[in-house]
Amino acid sequence: MSAAYRLEFRGVTKTFATKKGRGEPLVAVRDVSVALSDGEVVSIIGPSGCGKSTLLNMGAGLDRPTAGQVFVDGDLVTKPNSHVAFMLQKDLLLPWRNILENVELGQEIQGASKSDRVKRGTELLARYHLGDFAQHYPHQLSGGMRQRAALARTMAMNPDVVLLDEPFSALDAQTKLVLQKDLAQVLWEEKKTALFITHDISEAVSLSDRVLVMSRRPGTIIREMIIEIPDRPDPFKRRRHPRMGEYVTELLGLLGIVDGTLEDERKADA
Amino acid sequence: MTSSADHGQPSRSSAGPSLGEKIALALSRREVWISLGFLVLFLAIWEWLPPLAKIPPYILPPISAVFKEFFRLLHVENLFLHTGLTLIEVIIGFVLGSLLGMVVGYALGLSPMLEFVLSPYILALQITPKVAFAPLFIMWLGYTVYPKILVAILIVFFPVLINVLSSVRTIDPAMINLARSFSASRAQIFWKIEFPASMPNLFAGLRIGSTLAVIGIVVGELVGGNKGLGYLLVLGEGQGNTAMVFVTIILLTVIGILAYLAVILAERRVLHYMPERQIGPV
Ligand SMILES: Nc1ncnc2c1ncn2[C@@H]1O[C@H](COP(=O)(O)OP(=O)(O)O)[C@@H](O)[C@H]1O
Ligand SMILES: [Mg+2]
Numbered sequence: 001m002s003a004a005y006r007l008e009f010r011g012v013t014k015t016f017a018t019k020k021g022r023g024e025p026l027v028a029v030r031d032v033s034v035a036l037s038d039g040e041v042v043s044i045i046g047p048s049g050c051g052k053s054t055l056l057n058m059g060a061g062l063d064r065p066t067a068g069q070v071f072v073d074g075d076l077v078t079k080p081n082s083h084v085a086f087m088l089q090k091d092l093l094l095p096w097r098n099i100l101e102n103v104e105l106g107q108e109i110q111g112a113s114k115s116d117r118v119k120r121g122t123e124l125l126a127r128y129h130l131g132d133f134a135q136h137y138p139h140q141l142s143g144g145m146r147q148r149a150a151l152a153r154t155m156a157m158n159p160d161v162v163l164l165d166e167p168f169s170a171l172d173a174q175t176k177l178v179l180q181k182d183l184a185q186v187l188w189e190e191k192k193t194a195l196f197i198t199h200d201i202s203e204a205v206s207l208s209d210r211v212l213v214m215s216r217r218p219g220t221i222i223r224e225m226i227i228e229i230p231d232r233p234d235p236f237k238r239r240r241h242p243r244m245g246e247y248v249t250e251l252l253g254l255l256g257i258v259d260g261t262l263e264d265e266r267k268a269d270a
Numbered sequence: 271m272t273s274s275a276d277h278g279q280p281s282r283s284s285a286g287p288s289l290g291e292k293i294a295l296a297l298s299r300r301e302v303w304i305s306l307g308f309l310v311l312f313l314a315i316w317e318w319l320p321p322l323a324k325i326p327p328y329i330l331p332p333i334s335a336v337f338k339e340f341f342r343l344l345h346v347e348n349l350f351l352h353t354g355l356t357l358i359e360v361i362i363g364f365v366l367g368s369l370l371g372m373v374v375g376y377a378l379g380l381s382p383m384l385e386f387v388l389s390p391y392i393l394a395l396q397i398t399p400k401v402a403f404a405p406l407f408i409m410w411l412g413y414t415v416y417p418k419i420l421v422a423i424l425i426v427f428f429p430v431l432i433n434v435l436s437s438v439r440t441i442d443p444a445m446i447n448l449a450r451s452f453s454a455s456r457a458q459i460f461w462k463i464e465f466p467a468s469m470p471n472l473f474a475g476l477r478i479g480s481t482l483a484v485i486g487i488v489v490g491e492l493v494g495g496n497k498g499l500g501y502l503l504v505l506g507e508g509q510g511n512t513a514m515v516f517v518t519i520i521l522l523t524v525i526g527i528l529a530y531l532a533v534i535l536a537e538r539r540v541l542h543y544m545p546e547r548q549i550g551p552v
Contacts (some may be wrong), residue, residue, distance in 0.1 A: 062447050080451045092448045096466045096543045106452040109462065137543045157452070 005035040005071070006193040007059060007084075007161045012068035014054050027218035028054040032069070034212065034221065039191045041232065043204035043243045045251065046214030052197045055219075056163045059195060060086045070160060082110065085159035089166045091150040093138040099149050100125060100134040124152040128182065137245070144175035151183065155190075157252070162194040165265070169199065176200075180207060182234050188233035205247045206235035213254045223254050299467070331513040339513035347502065353521050356487055356499040359415055360525055363422025364483035368476055370423060371430025376468075377441070378431075379438025380460065392431070400425040401489040402446035408494040418490030418498070425486040426479040433475030473537040480529040484522060499525075 012032045014027045033130045036042050044052055045229050058064040058070050061080040070077040072084055085106075093102045103124055104117040112120075125131050138146055147167060153269035154162060167183075168176045171226050187194050204211045205227055213223040227247060231237045238244065296302050316333045319325075327335060343349040378385040378392075403424060409416030441464055449459045491500020499518050506514030 059446075060447075060451050061451055080453050082453065084451075086451055088444060090442075090444055092442075092445055094445075094463070094466070096469070096541075098543075105449075107457055109449065109452040139543075139545050143460070228436045 004037075004074070006038050006040070006073060007195060008035040008071040009033055009055065009059070010069045010071065012055070012058060012070060014051065014058065014063070015066045029214075030218040030220045032219070032221055033068075034195075036193050036195060038115045038193055039192045040206045040210070041187055041192075041196060042212060043196045043198055043208040044208045044212045044214060045198060045201060045204050046219060047216045047255065048199065050214045050216050051219035052214060053165055056086065056165050056195065056197060059161075059163050060084055082157055083159055084161045084163060085154045085157050086163040086165065087150055087154040087167045089169050091138070091143075091146040093146055093149055093153075095138050098135050098137055099130060099141070102138065102149060103153045103156050105153060106195065121152075122157060124156055125149075127186075128152045142175075143171055146180060147171060147179060148182070151179075151186075155186065160193060162192050164194060164196045166197055166199065168203070176203075177236070183207070184235045185233050198230075201248050201251045202239065202244070204245060205229075205239045205251070207232070211247075211251065213251065225251065287431075297369070328510055328519040331516065335513045339511070340517045341424045343502075343514065343517060347505075349502075349517075349521075352498055352502050352527070353498050356491065356522070357525050357528075359418050359487045359490075359498065360422065360483045360529055363419045363486055364426055364480055364529060366419070367423040367426025367483065368430050368479055369478070371427045372434055372472065374427075375434025376438060376460075376465070379435050379464070385435070393533065396428050396432070398467055400428075401486065404490050404493040407490070413495045415497075416493070418487050421490040422486030423485045425482045429478040429482065430472070430475040433471040434468055437471035441467050451481065464548050469540055473541065476533045476537075477530065480533045482524055483529060484526040488522060 009032050013030050014028045016028055018024065018026050032041070032055060034044075039084065044055070046052055054063070057073075058065050059077070060078045061070075061084065064078070074134060077084075084126055093099075094105070098104070100118070100121045105123040107117045107120065122131075122134065125134050128151060130145060130152065133141060133145065133149075138149070141149065147170075151167070164183075168179055171179065180203060186192070196204070206226055209232065211225045211227060212221050213225070214220065215222045225247065228240045229238050229243055229247075231241075313333055318332070320327070320330045320332055331339075340349070378388065401421060404417065404421050407420045411417045411420070445463055446459060446465065449463050456463065487498070488500040488503070491498040492504055495501055499522050502518045503515060506512070506518060
């Protein structure tokens, strides 16, 4: 690999035409430049509606920037490609396919043989503690298991870059912790490069090498914070690290949350 | 949900009970016996109330007279032939109407342009009472089976079309993006995502269509021809033979139930992956 970065957003701006073409076009993100080195895990936090998902869609090649470019391994991204895979808050498991068939979806679309697919899928399900549920249908699984299956489906394509859009935000607190640990381990062991969107600040800090903070719309990166805590594959251990609270407090401040009130509320009171 | 639930057993095992077990289970339920009791009560009232209330048989023949008429018609009017013909017409009309509704529904769903251009006409046609076309079709095609089948096709077409169209239109765009992220072609997106995702809606349309098909055929037969149960209705009316009209109504109901059951059975097979309560009762 000759490129300096695995994933790079270079001066990316995205505007949407507003409904019925009337009024100002909506600037979702403005002039965002982010670069992820090989194996790096970077989180983005920011107020909702600031354009995080928009950024991710452009990274996946599902949408084109209005201005600027996105590169994967130095190649300009113009359409979806097999080096990048994404995972969303919604598991998007197809209800008519069993778990194994869901995990096979990507390979099936790309024309892999049935035996290859089953082999890879079975391997992945075992790795994600779903071995006994290969033949089950999504509705028979709990939310945490479904999200695990979605992670397995994402990894089935063996992507270099993984884009995660609030993947755990619909889960209860305990399940979330377990899945965070699973994810952290997989990303570490398989040396994946990951862009992770979340609104959970401690999740961002405990999983990432770097945390980027976005402003409200039009979203742009207002702060970069390098997380200098060891043990990235073990978020539980990281959470107990003395510097953890320091990072979290600083990020809370950047998001305008001070003393348990929101910046907006304080402005409204004034 | 806790992490123990996370590893817990699924809510329902994949293999369901056998048919025999289901019947045994049904017979063990009190509601089923009460329901059967109702049927017996209904038949008893039908048998004994009319004579007691001095209702003449040409208004309301007792059920035993209807039974007698059934066996008479088997010999005299070749009832099997008329019933069989109507059944076949219903099946053909239903199948063709459903296929047409599916093809047009998916085509409109996949092409917003086409939908925009055609939707006013489709709406207008949907409002037109389809059975009003029956005389027209008979004028065009004569006293054959074709005008009857045509009415059925037309009447089955719309609920299937509308249901398929709405399912394609309301599919979660994230689902489509998922397939796109795997570099799926347009055809793959249709066959792997949109088509299977439309199955619950398609079957909702088919359920409605199966009962409408019977209406379409009967109206066609009522308007013209000398075969089928619709014709027997006209004949019975002309002869003042109330029992014959009842026999025909009951047979038409049986055909409707069979068509509906066929759809339900197919639905159970195709939608086997859904939680049972979402498929709904028969
Ligand atoms: N396809 C679209 N058309 C028009 N506006 C959009 C579209 N997608 C997103 N937006 C708008 O762009 C802004 C950013 O959205 P999004 O990226 O989903 O925010 P986030 O993920 O940070 O909550 C929002 O105001 C949203 O309404
Ligand atoms: Mg979002």
